Amino acid sequence: MLARIESGKVVRARLDSDRLVVGEYTRVGDGRLGIRTAAGTTDTLVLAELGELAVRGRQTKTGAIIGGIAGVAVGIFVGVMVNGVCETDDCHGARPYLIAIPAFGAGGALLGAAVGSAFPKWKRVFP
Numbered sequence: 001m002l003a004r005i006e007s008g009k010v011v012r013a014r015l016d017s018d019r020l021v022v023g024e025y026t027r028v029g030d031g032r033l034g035i036r037t038a039a040g041t042t043d044t045l046v047l048a049e050l051g052e053l054a055v056r057g058r059q060t061k062t063g064a065i066i067g068g069i070a071g072v073a074v075g076i077f078v079g080v081m082v083n084g085v086c087e088t089d090d091c092h093g094a095r096p097y098l099i100a101i102p103a104f105g106a107g108g109a110l111l112g113a114a115v116g117s118a119f120p121k122w123k124r125v126f127p
Contacts, residue, residue, distance in 0.1 A: 005125065010056040011035060012122060015049055025055075053126035059116035067112015068105050075104035 005011065011025045013035060021043055026034035028044055033053075036042045079097035086092070 005055055012052075012054045012056070013045055013050055014052040015045070016051060021045070047126070050126060052124060054122040054124045057121045057123050059119040059121050060113050061116070062121075063116015063119075064109045064113035067115070068109035070112070071104040071106065071108020072101055074108065075101035078104065 005025050007024075007026055009025050010022070011033075013021045013033075015021065021035050021037065023035040023037040023043070026036055026042060028034040031047045032044055033047065034042045034044050076097065078100040082091050082096035082100070083093075086096075
């Protein structure tokens, strides 16, 4: 379990209901882990004492999914508007949708991933 955590990752250890330690993970040994706090001290914790251990990640995937869905919706809207406003034969039918949906969907996914990467997400790794 601890082998999957890279040194330097930010972790949150809950020892009991009123004690929480947050800091950078450092490897100490079998059945123990070290957490370097912002104050510069390292707390050595025994795995058996932990109530929960979580590693901080990012919301990049969630942001990309939400942004992609929103981008597809905007692409559909643009396709409807182009079909309704354009007066040439090139703008009617599926062509505006085939251009707008992938373009806005991809752009929305990229923007959503960028926004999502700014928000932390705790992933529980123990128990």
